[in-house]
Amino acid sequence: MTLELAGGGPVIDDKMITAYAPNITPAGEIAGWSDAELSRAIREGIRPDGTLIGPPMPFSLYKGLSDTDLAAIVAFLRTLKPIEHTVPKSVYNIPLPPAYGPPVTHVADIPRGPTAEYGAYIAGPIAHCLECHTPMGPQGPMYDGHLGQGGFEFPGPWGTSVSANLTSGDDGLKSFSDTQIADMITKGVKPDGTRMLPPMPYAWLAKMTPDDLQAVILYLRTLPPLPDYKG
Ligand code: HEC
Known part of the structure; x- marks a missing residue:
């Protein structure tokens, strides 16, 4: 530390x-x-x-x-x-783009509260859930058409973990209750008691307020269903 x-x-x-x-x-x-x-x-x-x-x-x-x-x-x-x-x-050893996009001059506040809109803000710019939970392509995360589909591999001392499908369909979070999803995010524990692997920052995510956590879950429920990513 x-x-x-x-x-x-x-x-x-x-x-x-x-x-x-x-x-x-x-x-x-x-x-x-x-x-x-x-x-x-x-x-x-x-x-x-x-x-x-x-x-x-x-x-x-x-x-x-x-x-x-x-x-x-x-x-x-x-x-x-x-x-x-x-x-x-x-x-x-790869070419970086000339810029990541046009200059950003002003981004308005997103009203804070237990809403899917605020959840999208947390899952994106704030906690970047979507960066890890979208398959990685040669140009970066493939947000177009694969948003939240999972399948990003993280090799490490723990072996290789693969980010989960967070979309709203059968391969995603459909079968989980809000409480089960909350426990996976903040405790790193699946409904069957299995401990989840790094690098998801469970201990930090545990510091989210209950409203913010609810907002994230509401947002995840709006992600269009996708089957697990097959590469
Ligand atoms: C640094 C990368 C990373 C970040 C950031 C991250 N995750 Fe994860 N997440 C993972 C990985 C890898 C797994 C799979 C862990 C395992 O298999 O044990 C996972 C698993 C999950 C699961 C379990 C789903 C299932 O079906 O097993 C949920 C839910 C989840 N993440 C939600 C989130 C949310 C919500 C956020 C943001 C608040 C987030 N994650 C941020 C990498 C990440």
Whole structure:
């Protein structure tokens, strides 16, 4: 915990990408960035020097962060204890796009409450459930036509875990009650008592408010049904 947010990795290490997460405490590179520059880096993936930040930062979701929430994240990062910790530069043996999309100038607040609309905001920009729970293609998560279908593989010390199908159909969450889904999200335990595998951040998700958790479940129930992803 002493190196929390001080960077580390590699968080991805394969033939195409060796990505290290940089130190984002005030002892790291971002200390010299203005709030506007830091906001742009988080939401648009562009550093002050104009270079693009690479995967696995989920910019296609973060571009939906509201101005208010983005400002809160920036304010929070400024309060961290500076930790001296240097990590190597990431290496991308794949071409990065020129940008992740058009500039994002303003994102309005999404009214907070136990609604599917707010759940979509949590499952996307805030908790990026959808990044892990959508199959990964060569250009990133295949949100078009495969949203929430699962099938993203995570190799690690635990073996290989595969993200689950969260859509509303038979292969997805249809047969689970709201309570069962809530327990899987916040406790990492399936209805039959089996413990679920990393890297889903169960302990963090357990800190969601009951209304936010309800919002996420309401939203998942609206995802168009899809069969399990077959590759
Ligand atoms: C870092 C990747 C990651 C993130 C982020 C993530 N998940 Fe998961 N999730 C997984 C993986 C991998 C599994 C499969 C675990 C296993 O097989 O034991 C899983 C399993 C689940 C399951 C179990 C479903 C079933 O049928 O077994 C539910 C429900 C779920 N996730 C919901 C969510 C929600 C909601 C969020 C956001 C609040 C979320 N996940 C965020 C990776 C992730």
